[in-house]
Amino acid sequence: MLQRVYEWVDERLDITPMWRDIADHEVPEHVNPAHHFSAFVYCFGGLTFFITVIQILSGMFLTMYYVPDIVNAYESVRYLQGDVAYGTIVRGMHHWGASLVIVMIFLHTLRVFFTGAYKRPRELNWVVGVLIFFVMLGLGFTGYLLPWDMKAYFATVVGLQIAESVPLVGTLSKTLLSGDPEIIGAQTLTRFFAIHVFFLPGALLGLLAAHFIMIRRQGISGPL
């Protein structure tokens, strides 16, 4: 039955090449921990992606309760944490995932660096990877404000002060982020929410797609 559905679709859309691109390839020996235990360092990239998927899923569930305005934001988080079934688990996973994904992407970066995998012909993939790193840091920064508690607010104040200290574009970038050159308040929260939930994840998904397509195109770099 499944086979016939597949064939029916394949006849019209020719999906077999897509399938081959995604799944039908060989994993070389030197990156396979089953053959060389030290090859576990090649897992960090996959784990980064795994946590990213968890972040997206848990974040989707968080937005079912979260209200991005200064009156209700804190109360909605507190309600989610205290009264919603498994709310504390979902928020906990999103909270700890934010830290773990930074750890994993850091380890992945170090693996790629110290195995020299960023060298010709993979320069572009390295650049895309570093951009993903920046996007992750941006997600961490904007997501930190959303619970609207004391540490969230004052960490953002400091972060925006740092942004403001940049010459020439400082005040502009602060205004862009917080919605006002002086006030950090209602507008800041909605902007951070929009950046955290729409802008950066959009950029992240595009960059991840580019990252993966390039890996499939070029293959994993050979053994040292």
Place this chain on the structure above:
Amino acid sequence: MHRGKGMKFVGDSRVPADRKPNIPKDYSEFPGKTEAFWPNFLLKEWLVGAVFLIGYLCLTVAHPAPLERVADPTDSGYIPLPDWYFLFLYQLLKYEFASSDFTVIGAVIIPGLAFGALLLAPWLDKGPERRASRRPIASGLMIFGIISTVYLTWESVDHHDWEAAAEQGEMLDEEEEEALEDVDTNAEGYEIYTDQGCISCHGDQLQGTGAAGPSLYDTQYDADMIQEIAVEGIGEMPADQFDGSDEELEVLAEFVSNGGNPGNGGGDSGSEEESEEESSGDNNEENAE
């Protein structure tokens, strides 16, 4: 078409016209002990992912995500702290060569150089050598970067007063929240409290601001003692904070010792004896009258 060193280990996945049927490439075309990604290797990856997920969930259950009290932008005494992965930057900006007049160095030049170099690494390190030990400059700079980041993070964690941080952010319990609403902001005492600047360290609701000033609700001092403290200071509180008339001082002390209420009305609204729900409820009503 040659596309770099790695290509001989993993097949070109584009499908030529004459190989349309879904037949995988012969394994003999790859050197070493290769394994099919689907489904063999993916199942093993799945296993690693599952083990990782268990650890992740244990962490989540053992340490629920923290939540401090609701943001209060007027609380100037709060010591801010960013999330741990920004601590290195936060710490860098505390050093003399990277702060105040030189903020540009700490906020733009040093991080810009570090992250710029990271982004452009393939063009800064163009040699064909891949082993870390055979390109000492690149490896050395990377190790230096890692050590500096770890050191700065460590210093930042070490400098931070974690106990004060936990205290300043603590969520108010119900009793204190109720007490908050008890503060009579129309009272003469509150006006003096504001004018004399008590508010900047002890908060707009007498709740204190963590590090800078303690809460004044459940203060154990009586009115006379409060008068004395307001003038002479106590502990870290400097002397001569109050410069109004004696009558004002008296009103202020009365106001503070009554938990933010003038006269004898609500009395000890913050004291422990009245923590039971019923009595504090009654107390509220009394205050409202």
